[in-house]
Amino acid sequence: MPHDELERILRDTLQREVAESAPRLEGLEERILSDLGERRPRLGLVEWLGQLLAPTRGGRVGQFAIVGATAAAFLLIGLFISGDLLDRVSPPQFELAPAVASGAAPMADEDSVSGDQQVLFVVPAPLNAKTVVVVGDFNHWEETALTDDDHDGIWTATIPLAPGRYEYGFLIDGRWWGEDPRADEHVQSFGEYSSVRYVGRGGDGA
Amino acid sequence: MYRVQDEVSLLRASLDGDTGAWGEMISRYKDAVFGLCLGFLRNRADAEDVAHDAFIRAYVNLRRFHLDKRFSTWLFTIAANLCRNRLRYRKNHPVAELPDQIKGGSDPAGDVAREDRQTKVREALGRLPYGYRAPLVLRFYNDLAYQEIAGILSIPEGTVKTRIHRGKAMLKQLMEEGA
Numbered sequence: 001m002p003h004d005e006l007e008r009i010l011r012d013t014l015q016r017e018v019a020e021s022a023p024r025l026e027g028l029e030e031r032i033l034s035d036l037g038e039r040r041p042r043l044g045l046v047e048w049l050g051q052l053l054a055p056t057r058g059g060r061v062g063q064f065a066i067v068g069a070t071a072a073a074f075l076l077i078g079l080f081i082s083g084d085l086l087d088r089v090s091p092p093q094f095e096l097a098p099a100v101a102s103g104a105a106p107m108a109d110e111d112s113v114s115g116d117q118q119v120l121f122v123v124p125a126p127l128n129a130k131t132v133v134v135v136g137d138f139n140h141w142e143e144t145a146l147t148d149d150d151h152d153g154i155w156t157a158t159i160p161l162a163p164g165r166y167e168y169g170f171l172i173d174g175r176w177w178g179e180d181p182r183a184d185e186h187v188q189s190f191g192e193y194s195s196v197r198y199v200g201r202g203g204d205g206a
Numbered sequence: 207m208y209r210v211q212d213e214v215s216l217l218r219a220s221l222d223g224d225t226g227a228w229g230e231m232i233s234r235y236k237d238a239v240f241g242l243c244l245g246f247l248r249n250r251a252d253a254e255d256v257a258h259d260a261f262i263r264a265y266v267n268l269r270r271f272h273l274d275k276r277f278s279t280w281l282f283t284i285a286a287n288l289c290r291n292r293l294r295y296r297k298n299h300p301v302a303e304l305p306d307q308i309k310g311g312s313d314p315a316g317d318v319a320r321e322d323r324q325t326k327v328r329e330a331l332g333r334l335p336y337g338y339r340a341p342l343v344l345r346f347y348n349d350l351a352y353q354e355i356a357g358i359l360s361i362p363e364g365t366v367k368t369r370i371h372r373g374k375a376m377l378k379q380l381m382e383e384g385a
Contacts, residue, residue, distance in 0.1 A: 015241075
């Protein structure tokens with residue numbers, strides 16, 4: 001199926017789903033306004049302080065006292081939070097992102113803990129790269145982060161994988177890189193390359 | 207009476223407590239917001255709930271919106287964040303079968319080949335990971351530019367392009383698997 005046709009079908013399908021749901025949307029305005037009741041847009045801090053400082057019959061002295069007391073309270077809370085945060089600071093831990101889909105419907109069986117091989121993914125990225133992630137069949141094309149703790153431009157991640165064939169690629173600062181020299185083969189789809197790794201059954205897997 | 211007014215006037219009136227003006231804004235955006243939520247969540251009841259919440263939140267927090275910015279982007283960001291929260295909730299509180307879940311379905315009166323393709327797209331969209339589904343919905347339902355999608359989903363523009371590209375490839379593959 002050509003790209004243009006897929007896009008057209010996707011567009012038509014999404015529009016049609018909304019059209020089919022039209023009865024649900026009837027009267028939505030009234031329901032929302034009814035739920036809002038007397039609620040009005042919340043005042044921001046600046047507007048709130050402005051209202052407090054505005055001259056009224058009550059006089060300004062009392063209002064300045066309120067503002068002063070509020071500012072002091074914010075200061076105390078700020079000091080408390082910053083102290084609390086300092087206590088909580090700990091060295092960063094290396095942790096692989098979970099290799100499961102975040103969507104409601106996983107595409108495949110997620111249970112692949114026992115009998116897995118530790119597969120190393122390595123990317124030589126530009127020294128100024130900020131993020132490197134791997135996406136592929138094994139993580140349902142969700143992102144698993146690679147790390148470069150010693151800042152030498154070599155980003156790595158070790159992912160436990162069950163024996164099988166896995167198609168994958170990397171995103172270096174969001175840009176696709178699908179030609180991993182460590183891959184067992186490369187495949188082309190939609191005009192770009194992806195890498196394929198065979199784990200077990202003859203694939204090096206590491 | 208609001209039809210002739212521009213969006214900024216409606217927003218200013220809403221800020222002044224004119225709920226009729228906010229009602230007009232809901233009318234203008236309810237299809238877009240509901241469509242976004244339905245595309246993201248693949249469930250009609252959840253989509254209606256979240257679209258409803260998005261308009262409430264947007265109104266209550268309207269003073270945080272800068273009138274010189276694009277209102278739709280701000281509103282879609284609120285809706286997208288609420289959808290993400292709802293998906294997290296669904297993940298942690300799974301149920302066997304959600305009511306109103308989008309499935310294949312077909313219109314007997316429609317063109318058979320077209321119906322078949324749309325059924326496959328619906329099923330494939332439900333199986334596509336959220337990270338790829340969301341940019342596709344924003345691009346092909348909401349007609350947004352890559353830059354806007356990046357802002358709404360808080361991901362780099364390059365990642366949006368890649369995910370749309372990969373998402374289409376995965377969608378095609380899923381459709382073929384379901385053939």
